[in-house]
Amino acid sequence: EPEVTQTPSHQVTQMGQEVILRCVPISNHLYFYWYRQILGQKVEFLVSFYNNEISEKSEIFDDQFSVERPDGSNFTLKIRSTKLEDSAMYFCASTRGLWDEQYFGPGTRLTVT
Amino acid sequence: DQQVKQNSPSLSVQEGRISILNCDYTNSMFDYFLWYKKYPAEGPTFLISISSIKDKNEDGRFTVFLNKSAKHLSLHIVPSQPGDSAVYFCVAGDNAGNMLTFGGGTRLMVKP
Numbered sequence: 001e002p003e004v005t006q007t008p009s010h011q012v013t014q015m016g017q018e019v020i021l022r023c024v025p026i027s028n029h030l031y032f033y034w035y036r037q038i039l040g041q042k043v044e045f046l047v048s049f050y051n052n053e054i055s056e057k058s059e060i061f062d063d064q065f066s067v068e069r070p071d072g073s074n075f076t077l078k079i080r081s082t083k084l085e086d087s088a089m090y091f092c093a094s095t096r097g098l099w100d101e102q103y104f105g106p107g108t109r110l111t112v113t
Numbered sequence: 114d115q116q117v118k119q120n121s122p123s124l125s126v127q128e129g130r131i132s133i134l135n136c137d138y139t140n141s142m143f144d145y146f147l148w149y150k151k152y153p154a155e156g157p158t159f160l161i162s163i164s165s166i167k168d169k170n171e172d173g174r175f176t177v178f179l180n181k182s183a184k185h186l187s188l189h190i191v192p193s194q195p196g197d198s199a200v201y202f203c204v205a206g207d208n209a210g211n212m213l214t215f216g217g218g219t220r221l222m223v224k225p
Binding site for chain 1: 144145147149154155156157158159162202206209210211212213214215216217218
């Protein structure tokens with residue numbers, strides 16, 4: 001069964017450094033998402049992406065964040081200058097159409113020291 | 114922000130019995146609802162969904178009930194199996210279809 005994959009599974013970085021989290025969505029999916037879950041808190045929506053542009057973003061998704069689909073298969077989340085509070089599990093998700101169920105990847109655990 | 118609330122952080126059930134997980138929401142703009150389950154070190158996995166125009170949806174052992182006037186939904190699992198032990202998230206989607214709003218999750222433990 002097709003699945004969403006994410007790399008790396010765990011990323012440790014120093015505060016102020018840039019990180020890029022990578023995702024390969026399911027191949028025939030058209031809508032792509034990033035969510036995050038800070039330890040002990042809810043899963044929170046960050047951004048949705050369709051047709052090579054952002055469709056919606058949350059308040060969390062400020063200027064430090066950006067997303068890109070550079071080559072038609074990968075979907076990346078970049079954090080330009082990481083802060084301690086960016087430490088979280090980041091989940092990528094994809095879906096074929098709006099209102100279809102979203103398929104989630106296994107997540108990347110980001111630790112900012 | 115408590116738009117989707119799961120008041121029970123954990124639930125323990127004997128194998129073979131019914132598990133009932135509850136969820137309340139506040140936002141009238143939510144148009145459809147989903148239940149996801151999550152095992153440790155994995156991403157959330159879709160389980161079942163319901164549109165706001167329905168009050169019940171059934172898929173095998175899983176049934177979701179929606180009471181729109183009370184802004185309440187529940188997931189019934191019957192019979193419960195030890196493999197059902199996981200964290201269950203109540204999730205809501207709005208009519209724009211972009212973002213999902215998650216509840217805090219309920220950890221279900223099914224004892225053999």
